Amino acid sequence: MRALAPLPVLLPFELPARCVPGDAGFVIPRAVFTGRALALLLATFALSLVVGEALAAPGRPGVVETILKWVPVIFTGFLFNLLVSVLAMGLGTFAGAGLGLAQISPVAPLSRVAWAATQFFRNAPWLVLLFYAMSLLPFQLTFAGWSAPFPPWIKAVVGLALPVMANVSEIVRGGVQSIPRDQWESAESLAFTRRQTLWLIVLPQAVKRMTPPWMNLYAILTMATPLISIIGIADAMTLTRGALSAEGRPELLIPMYLMLLVWFFLYSYPIARWTVRLEEKYAVNI
Amino acid sequence: MDTIETFFRNLATGGGINLSIVYDPYDRGRFITGLVTTIELSAVCLVLSVLIGVAGAWLQTAHSAFVRRCVQGYVQFFRNTPPLVQLYFFYFAVGSVLPRMADQHGAMVPPVSNFAWAIISFSFFAGAFNIEIFRAGIQAVSTATVEAAEALGFTRFQIFTRIVLPLAFRVSLPALSNNIVNLVKTTTLAYAIGVPELLYAAAQIWSESLNVREMMNVLLVSYVALIGVLVTVIGRWERAMRIPGYTP
Numbered sequence: 001m002r003a004l005a006p007l008p009v010l011l012p013f014e015l016p017a018r019c020v021p022g023d024a025g026f027v028i029p030r031a032v033f034t035g036r037a038l039a040l041l042l043a044t045f046a047l048s049l050v051v052g053e054a055l056a057a058p059g060r061p062g063v064v065e066t067i068l069k070w071v072p073v074i075f076t077g078f079l080f081n082l083l084v085s086v087l088a089m090g091l092g093t094f095a096g097a098g099l100g101l102a103q104i105s106p107v108a109p110l111s112r113v114a115w116a117a118t119q120f121f122r123n124a125p126w127l128v129l130l131f132y133a134m135s136l137l138p139f140q141l142t143f144a145g146w147s148a149p150f151p152p153w154i155k156a157v158v159g160l161a162l163p164v165m166a167n168v169s170e171i172v173r174g175g176v177q178s179i180p181r182d183q184w185e186s187a188e189s190l191a192f193t194r195r196q197t198l199w200l201i202v203l204p205q206a207v208k209r210m211t212p213p214w215m216n217l218y219a220i221l222t223m224a225t226p227l228i229s230i231i232g233i234a235d236a237m238t239l240t241r242g243a244l245s246a247e248g249r250p251e252l253l254i255p256m257y258l259m260l261l262v263w264f265f266l267y268s269y270p271i272a273r274w275t276v277r278l279e280e281k282y283a284v285n286i
Numbered sequence: 287m288d289t290i291e292t293f294f295r296n297l298a299t300g301g302g303i304n305l306s307i308v309y310d311p312y313d314r315g316r317f318i319t320g321l322v323t324t325i326e327l328s329a330v331c332l333v334l335s336v337l338i339g340v341a342g343a344w345l346q347t348a349h350s351a352f353v354r355r356c357v358q359g360y361v362q363f364f365r366n367t368p369p370l371v372q373l374y375f376f377y378f379a380v381g382s383v384l385p386r387m388a389d390q391h392g393a394m395v396p397p398v399s400n401f402a403w404a405i406i407s408f409s410f411f412a413g414a415f416n417i418e419i420f421r422a423g424i425q426a427v428s429t430a431t432v433e434a435a436e437a438l439g440f441t442r443f444q445i446f447t448r449i450v451l452p453l454a455f456r457v458s459l460p461a462l463s464n465n466i467v468n469l470v471k472t473t474t475l476a477y478a479i480g481v482p483e484l485l486y487a488a489a490q491i492w493s494e495s496l497n498v499r500e501m502m503n504v505l506l507v508s509y510v511a512l513i514g515v516l517v518t519v520i521g522r523w524e525r526a527m528r529i530p531g532y533t534p
Contacts, residue, residue: 041363124471124506125485127477131485132506222368223367223369224368230370230478254379268367272366
């Protein structure tokens with residue numbers, strides 16, 4: 001949203017251009033991105049290690065040593081989280097692009113159904129959609145005598161892809177509608193068909209505007225992947241809790257959880273910075 | 287009332303649609319308790335997160351660079367880490383180091399309940415976003431307005447609460463409403479630490495009454511309806527708070 005009208009009480013202001021809601025995150029407005037949060041986080045982590053080391057009972061392996069022992073296992077889980085996020089994003093983008101194009105279709109019933117589906121999946125909590133996918137999808141797919149197993153983690157990918165689909169659908173609709181009407185009209189006067197105008201003229205311009213919110217959505221999705229641990233899929237969160245209960249040492253609790261937070265932060269923070277940079281780069285009026 | 291209950295009981299036995307929350311008073315009670323808990327949790331977190339947002343935005347106008355950096359660090363941390371891990375960190379890690387206290391029966395209990403941890407965690411999470419939202423709104427208030435207030439002898443705090451914030455709030459309201467919707471959706475995470483909110487209640491009902499399919503749909507519709515009501519109310523409020531003649 002942008003206001004340029006000079007009014008005595010308010011300056012021209014700019015709110016975050018596109019709001020992509022999700023349980024895990026919201027808008028990434030133009031904030032001053034610096035390494036301070038990271039420095040603060042790492043300092044807290046280091047402090048927790050020192051305190052943990054001091055609290056450790058004598059004669060038992062130190063906190064750092066114990067954590068290092070578990071790092072390979074938990075990191076594998078973390079990579080699995082990232083894999084799930086990539087797959088869900090791919091599936092959600094594919095389905096969402098279709099739904100978004102259906103939303104701007106001139107066929108009224110189609111666009112109305114697509115709009116309703118988008119609103120429904122956008123307003124439902126991610127965790128509820130995950131439960132929905134987990135318990136209502138079949139455990140095996142049967143098609144013309146063929147049957148293939150449908151493992152729980154794929155169901156989780158589908159469950160996470162549903163809200164992604166709805167948000168991508170809104171991004172596509174918003175992106176296409178942000179292209180001025182003149183573009184459509186001039187294409188029409190040059191005898192382009194609707195399909196040609198959409199694919200050759202409007203979408204290539206809209207994709208640039210859709211990229212920052214799409215990346216924002218990906219960061220949100222990655223922050224939502226630990227939800228799969230609630231529905232019983234072994235990800236980084238499950239493995240961390242498993243390691244903690246195997247060790248049974250309370251001084252490990254804070255450092256281990258902080259370590260997981262640091263990993264997610266290190267992954268998400270560069271994406272957030274990059275998104276802001278792209279937003280500034282593409283903030284040119286067409 | 288009786289006829290409705292009988293109808294749904296028959297629907298369950300004959301029609302295969304087991305909506306136990308309509309005919310079974312026990313399930314209905316649990317469902318309503320869950321719904322009330324979700325609304326309570328959302329309302330408390332909403333108020334606290336807006337307070338955090340206002341306080342943070344106020345601190346970001348501070349002269350001290352150190353204070354501003356700390357607020358920025360807090361915002362970036364809560365924004366770039368998963369809310370579920372934050373919740374676990376608060377509940378399992380921070381909660382475990384707090385000393386236990388005796389309750390009125392003499393049992394040793396943690397000083398902060400899981401409901402309270404959910405409130406703390408979600409308020410900090412949503413508050414981090416509110417700070418950025420209010421900051422954007424505050425930037426919209428012109429320095430001339432602030433200077434005029436200064437000339438009239440307002441203190442810095444008075445200027446913030448009486449002049450800057452009322453104007454900034456109106457600008458921030460659309461983004462804020464988005465954030466509130468997300469907050470309501472985030473409350474489902476409290477399920478993970480056993481807070482008996484709507485999702486938790488529904489999970490209990492479907493595992494005992496064996497009506498996963500029906501309860502899933504009831505749950506989805508309930509949340510979509512809850513958020514729909516919220517969006518309508520905020521939309522009305524937005525229109526009521528509109529600055530006449532100012533169209534962004």
